Amino acid sequence: MPIDAAEAVAAAPRVAEIAWDHKDVQLYHLGIGAGLPATGPRELRYTLESRLRVLPSFATVAGGGAPGVTAALARPGIDVDLAHVLHGGQGLVLHRPVPVTGRAAATSRITAVYDKGTAAVLVMRTEVADAEGPLWTDEAHVFVRGEGGWGGDRGPSARPEAPAGPPVRTVERHVREDQALLYRLSGDWNPLHADPDFARRAGFGRPVLHGLCTYGMTLKAVVDTLLDGEVARVRAYRTRFAGVVVPGETLSVRMWRPDSAGRVRVAVSAADRDDTPVLADTVVELG
Known part of the structure; x- marks a missing residue:
């Protein structure tokens, strides 16, 4: 079996030094659609x-x-075909606001491997800290088609209840034709998002948008619409990638009023495809 769950989970953490500055932040913001209109104060x-x-x-x-x-x-313990890999979900916990310029240590390890029958799910957790202490914790769920069925733990199945009542705000965000090409310059070079031949081998008619680009576009919509740009109020953000987005489509982002615990429920769909869900179980936690 290409995935040895026990070996993957037992492997020692990897520590990498990471650094960024304002140019990296600006490029990322442009990659998720910021800058329209170019002279708009917001x-x-x-x-x-x-x-x-x-x-x-x-x-x-x-x-x-x-x-x-x-x-x-x-x-260690993982040997899979990249064409069978999809980003299944993403979680982020902020311990402090992300600085414009920074240098930090990122400690990553696989914390779980789940057997979903027809697929495996790898849970990769990354703890990032600088000289002043913890900055953020990142958790990615990586879905690998065709690698389940060994009788392992299926993992948690509970999902949050659907939000009650109608959304308080709904906004639309257009995905430019070149959005994936610009976003990938921030470091995700998976050819699924740029190479038509690779995309077809992976089962798609054309290159698709990075799930993390949709993730960023959605958070920006929430921050701009409900928080008037106050990025420091975001304490955590998680989602499940429920469907793909094709560059050129329009996202419909529906937001519910924050609950008593400061949680904003969000649902995102492809407006051009009868509101087919693309992000589900999405929660932004506010401080």
Whole structure:
């Protein structure tokens, strides 16, 4: 079996030094659609270095890419075909606001391997800390088709209840045709998002958008719509990737009023495909 769950979980953590500056933050913001209109004051806080605020989801690419997915495939006990790999879910906990410029240590390990029958799910957790202490904890769920069925733990199955009542706000965000090409410059070089031949081998008609790009676009929509750009209020953010997004489509982002615990429920769908879900079980926790 290409995945040895026991070996993968038992492997020693890997520690990498990561660094970023304002150029990395600005490139990420552009990659998730910031800067339209280019001179709009609300957009300049994402694009102009003298006003720069860091959207918390930048943590998923800080230091050069999506470590949860790529690092998980390079761990002991794992030997799989990249064409069978999908990003299944993402969680992020912020211990402090992400600084515009930083240098930190990222400690990553696989904490679980779940047997879903027709697929395996790898859980890769990354703890990031700088000289002042913990910055964020990142957790990626990596879905590997065709690698289940060995009789292992199926993992948690509980899902949050659907939000009650209608959303308080709904906004639409257009995905540009070149969105994936720009987003991948932040470090996720998976050819699924750029190479038509590879995308067809993976079962798609054309390259699709990175799930983490949709993840970032969604958080920006929530921060801009409900928080007036106050990025520091975000304490945690998690989602399940329920479907793909094709560049050129339009996202419909529905947001519910924060509950008593400060949790904002969000649902995201492809407006051009009869509101087919693309992000599900999405929660933004506020402080």
